[in-house]
Amino acid sequence: MKVLVLGSGVIGVTSAWYLAKAGHEVTVIDRQPSVANETSFANAGQISPGYSAPWAAPGIPVKAMKWLMQELAPLKINVKDIDTETLVWMTKLVANCNTKDYHLNKSRMMRVAEYSRDCLKALRQEINIEYDHRTLGTLQVFRTQGQVHSAKKDIQVLTECGVDHKVLTAEDCLTYEPALHHSIDKIVGGIHLPNDETGDCHKFVTELAKACEKLGVTFIMDTSIDKLTKQGNDITSVSTSKGEFTADAYLMALGSYSTHMLGDIGIKVPVYPIKGYSLTLPIEDYSAAPQSTVMDETYKVAITRLGDRIRVGGTAEITAYNLALLEKRRKNIEFSIADLFPYAGDLAKAEFWTGLRPMTPDGTPILGKTKIDNLFLNTGHGTLGWTMSLGSAKYVSDIISSKTPDIDGSGLSIARYA
Known part of the structure; x- marks a missing residue:
């Protein structure tokens, strides 16, 4: 299956890795000249489940x-x-500031983060990757x-x-x-x-992208992503500064920039x-x-x-x-x-x-399926993108590949905001 990954930060590149390992034909598109050049470039460096x-x-x-x-x-x-967008988001965050929701949200976040650390350990055993x-x-x-x-x-x-x-x-x-x-x-x-x-996220993503290329992943850089085109219940193409791109499945991994692009096709994410x-x-x-x-x-x-x-x-x-x-x-x-x-x-x-x-207002990332059959999400990780990256990527890759994920997906999808 052809999968188009939108975004080449730590979320996009780790997703590309697992999708390629699952046998998919993967293309990654990003507006930057190199991977991990925005939010993943100089984050705090902690992997802290x-x-x-x-x-x-x-x-x-x-x-x-x-x-x-x-x-x-x-x-x-x-x-x-x-x-208005800021005020709405802040209102939703305040609504989660209670003991019950705090414990629920923290347990969801830790479920992904603990799994992600295990995935990172497994990756280090599989390939030689150095990132301080x-x-x-x-x-x-x-x-x-x-x-x-x-x-x-x-x-x-x-x-x-x-x-x-x-x-x-x-x-x-x-x-x-x-x-x-x-x-x-x-x-x-x-x-x-x-x-x-701990580790340098930028170094990690740069080295993992090289490993992805060895698996056949194509990186199309210096390319702005303009819009998603939807027909019926499917995405049919992505418009970019270098023309139209098509795939069987599309993965949104544009971080903060996912919100407005998804909103244009009727999917509201509180990111x-x-x-x-x-x-x-x-x-x-x-x-x-x-x-x-x-x-x-x-x-x-x-x-x-x-x-x-x-x-x-x-x-x-x-x-x-x-x-x-x-x-x-x-x-x-x-x-x-x-x-x-x-x-x-x-x-x-x-x-x-x-x-x-x-x-997100509840701290948990938004992972997996949407109401559009061939559109999937991997976004909303907040300050914990590096911490949750590999676990989120493996989970979403399994969903796209129609495999049963290793962790419980309860409360991780966009459906929790319905």
Whole structure:
């Protein structure tokens, strides 16, 4: 079967890999000159099933109001970019901010994320792929006793889902991240998730794309995707800057840009672009650098070791599709690395980046079938695209191939919004 994959980020390329492995004739189309050139380019670098949790949680609306009043805060809203689409999405998110929905959504996300990590391990056994990866886990650090108390709900879900974790004192944290001794007085405790991993997503996708080409996958780059043409209950073609493309099946993997294209053919997906920022800086003192990923719970900033570099990712900005690289948003992520690992890297040499995370109001990605027979979705992964990528791709590939997926698909499709 001919399958056309729209998008060459980590979601599109991992999908192409599994579809090609299943024996399909796969073509990937993207507007960028190379793969993983947008949201997958400089993300936080963490593969964190244990940290998979929806934004929509009890107490978040109140916290969000407080954050908006702070200079250094994990959430910012650009009021001038707020429109009806933004308000509708925010309303849906707030509706999920209750204990029942939080536990349901988190369990769905962790189901995909845990499976995805297993798929990644299997892939590494199958092919030799290097992407500055480490398997030393995630350390979530708390700066206040209030955060320790609030974490009890997450710990309960981790226990229910069988996710390995260890609750730590401040001194215990040094066992996993010795360089925190420079800032140990600012930490009151933490949680270690030993099965989480790290790695450079851009490097991974670039190498996997080469492996895909060996399987016969065709990549058509520098090609804008203009619209889907629908007749009856099928997609008949995709219009692009290089003409019309046809296939037997079509997979939407355009992240935040899936929403409007799908809306044009009558499919409404609540996927909204949440802008994020990152810094990538060279390590100056290896003894003062993190070993894996440290999640600063106060500022929602991930500090990740990638070979001889440190990737610092964070800040959620609600600003529609505005991709302006704002220097004032740099303060939040810069403060976290400077405060916790003051001697690790050279901030003066840091590369500053921004990208759009495709977020659903309940945190769970939208995977699988649509009401159109030959159109399938793999989108809406939010901040966890790298974490959920391989599991989502394998699941969707199995659906397209009419195989029974390895995991329960309950609550993963667009049908949950009906």
